[in-house]
Amino acid sequence: MRLELPTAALLCCIVGLLRPSMDRREGVALALATTLGLLISVLEYCLTTSAHFDRPALMRALFGGGARALTVALVHIVVGRTFLLPFAPNVVPRPPRSKLPPPPPKVDTLVRHPGAAAACLVVLAGGTHLFVGVPGYASLGAVVMAVTPFLAALLLAGARVAKLDAIVLAVTIPILFVSSTLARDGQLMEWTMAGVNKQLPGLQADTIARDVLSALATTFLLHLVAHVHVLLLLSPSLPPTPPANLVGHITLLARVVAIPPMTDTRVLLALREAPPLPPPLRLAALAVPRELRIALTAVYWWYATTAAFARDIPAIDDYETMHRARVGTSFFIRYHLIGCWDQWTALDKANLLHQGSVDPAQQAPYYLLGAIVPRLAPAWPFFEIVNGLKEDLRFLPVPLLTQRDDLKKHMSIDTPSHLEKYVSAIGGASAAIACYLAWSLLEDHSSSPLTPAAAHSWSKAEHPFTGLPIPEWPAGMPVRTLLRADTIRKARIMGRGMLLVSIAASASADCARGRVYLPLSTFKGADELADALHGRGVPWHTLVPVLRMAESAREEAENSIKSLPKPVRAAARAAVAATYVPACCLWNGAGETDKPCTCSLNRAALRAIWG
Incomplete structure (x- = not known):
């Protein structure tokens, strides 16, 4: 022995x-x-x-x-x-023009x-x-x-x-x-x-x-x-x-x-084709159980595809036609969410996407989301994300943007308060979705075992899409509900900070594509904005307010993480630590820094997991 x-x-x-x-x-x-x-x-x-x-x-x-x-x-x-x-x-996927019979609907x-x-x-x-x-x-x-x-x-x-x-x-x-x-x-x-x-x-x-x-x-x-x-x-x-x-x-x-x-065969094929999570979250996702990772992958793929429809600015030649198509696609994607949570048939939801000009090859993330997520999380944060992405539809191609005198009309973000609302709708709602999924998959739900999302019926008041969040809950609410509502509010602040860091880190590349997420009021003049739009970089003083907002939001991260289920706390700490690595690089280099390598992100994530 x-x-x-x-x-x-x-x-x-x-x-x-x-x-x-x-x-x-x-x-x-x-x-x-x-x-x-x-x-x-x-x-x-x-x-x-x-x-x-x-x-x-x-x-x-x-x-x-x-x-x-x-x-x-x-x-x-x-x-x-x-x-x-x-x-x-x-299940073997079939090529688009294959003469072989399609795979069975269920296996x-x-x-x-x-x-x-x-x-x-x-x-x-x-x-x-x-x-x-x-x-x-x-x-x-x-x-x-x-x-x-x-x-x-x-x-x-x-x-x-x-x-x-x-x-x-x-x-x-x-x-x-x-x-x-x-x-x-x-x-x-x-x-x-x-x-x-x-x-x-x-x-x-x-x-x-x-x-x-x-x-x-x-x-x-x-x-x-x-x-x-x-x-x-x-x-x-x-x-x-x-x-x-x-x-x-x-x-x-x-x-x-x-x-x-x-x-469902389409669900299996979609999971096989699903892209990996972005680098700041990839290592952190390895610290969560597989079932939660599958749900997060479905949400991220849906978000990435939906954001691409809103953020891919068409060429100048066919801008008007393509812009109307993008607006229509956003409208039908929103109705597709209604169909997912109202249990519409798969054919009805596919027809909605077809009417919204969503290519059949791009429908897999929407099908995967509708098959997995509706019984795990409420619909309100998803509507909030779609509502926030409407701001991206206002972006113009760079040649058109530089010819306009009324730039303020065609800028999604005008002041820091506008930026705060935008990141709250996107980053805040995304962090709230992660909380709902963690609670649904990692805690016992004896009252509603088939649909754990039924336990989150109180969440409607926490998402501005349905109205402003109420400051205080009425008397008689369960203590557990009050604690979870407080966790959602703190998690939203954490999500806002993480998205602000992402905006600051990719500000130069986004401006060169016509997507100016930095507040217009932070630019000292039209020349600075024109330099940013022509790919000459963004001034350091335009990044400072964004980074300060991100740092103030980071203080709420630990408070929200402590209220999450124990198996995902280490992953949440790792995600925050890896996401804030570019912010540290920007502060140290006063805006003049290269994109941090994957090793730096992984080191920060590992320290947060085992620290």
């Missing part, structure tokens, strides 16, 4: 480091994997031990099995943070493997033969007999080896083999010194088989658990958040495995 105890202590330390960002889904997966490892070890001990009870041997078996399972589970959790989907959807992603399970039973028969009839290979036969029944059951349940699982096996099997070899050599040395030679011909083979088969069984179980958790999010008939009760959680997983739901 001299080697098993330090290994167990090291694994417990790693669990402690991951604990701040680990939610109940990963905790249940870790518990199930450890239980499987202990069961395999106990079964192998019962097969290989004689009639008398050998306590040291049992403890060695338990520590070894638990350490193997924990190693595989922790590597699976860490590597799994880099995958949006833990499984490969068995069963939890495919059974009876042939592989039957092969495991054949291996079990071979292991039984080794255990009973081949001298010296009883230990190898016991390992095969202990593991293969679990492998067969998991394959019948729908487990398989995806890309994520292959990476986990490639990493963990060498680690387990080295650890087992060191432990075996130490035990052989003790046995030889005691005058007892127990080195049998099959000892090396049973070590390899134990490591490989145990890692494979644990990986199958972890894949199955992660797969089912994603199906809970993607299936409207299932609760997206498992119960807080461990027994209820495992019962729900077993029910889904027994009767797997059919998954």
Whole structure:
């Protein structure tokens, strides 16, 4: 046990480091994997031990099995943070003009493997033969007999080896083999010194088989658990958040495995095509559970596509025609949101996008948003974002803008107060959406398990699109609602600050494209504005008010983060820290600085996560 105890202590330390960002889904997966490892070890001990009870041997078996399972589970959790989907959807996209038939509208992603399970039973028969009839290979036969029944059951349940699982096996099997070899050599040395030679011909083979088969069984179980958790999010008939009760959680997983739901093909294809989050948020997103990361990806893709319609200024030749088209697209996107939250049919929502001149190739983010987000978050912040993006429709091409005398009429941002309203509508609403998603996916919702967004019915008053926020809630409101409303207000301030930093960091590039987000009143004259529009950079004094507004908003960030669910606090700190790196660079260089590299953003995010 001299080697098993330090290994167990090291694994417990790693669990402690991951604990701040680990939610109940990963905790249940870790518990199930450890239980499987202990069961395999106990079964192998019962097969290989004689009639008398050998306590040291049992403890060695338990520590070894638990350490193997924990190693595989922790590597699976860490590597799994880099995958949006833990499984490969068995859906093949069709090219636009392909003559092949289109994929089915819904597919069963939890495919059974009876042939592989039957092969495991054949291996079990071979292991039984080794255990009973081949001298010296009883230990190898016991390992095969202990593991293969679990492998067969998991394959019948729908487990398989995806890309994520292959990476986990490639990493963990060498680690387990080295650890087992060191432990075996130490035990052989003790046995030889005691005058007892127990080195049998099959000892090396049973070590390899134990490591490989145990890692494979644990990986199958972890894949199955992660797969089912994603199906809970993607299936409207299932609760997206498992119960807080461990027994209820495992019962729900077993029910889904027994009767797997059919998954929308377009949702799977959209998740396969979804772009990654922007660099300041990419590393922070790895510190949140996968289900929340899927929802955030759907929201970000929708926002990026919608903002592109509003911010891509047409060429000067066809400006009038294209401008009317952009305004019409914004109108139909807003009605598409109404259809998503009012449960319109997919055909009606697709017709709305078609009338709004949204190309079918660009409809995937809207379909993904409508399939996942409406039962997790209220609609008000999305309407607020669309309402705020109307300001971007006023931008003109640079040649037209420089010819106008009434620049103020065609500038979206006139004064710092106008900028404050704009960033509140975009950045503030985006931060509020992240809070709603975190509460819906990471907390228990026994009153409305299928639609956690029903618990946020109070949120309408917190978004200016529906009217100004009320300063005080009426008497009799639940304390939990009051605390969450206060968190939303502080999170909105944090979101405003993050967007202000983004505006200051990209001010020169935006002005060169005709998008002037800096307040017009901060420019000292028309010459400074003309230089900015012609790509000669923006003066430092125009950035100072924006950066000061961002710094004042940062003070509210910690207060809002403390009120979020524990698994996302580290990610929120990392997102704020990485987003404010360009602001520090601008202050240090007085506006003359290069864009910070990805390494700088990652260092700031990691310090915030572990700091």
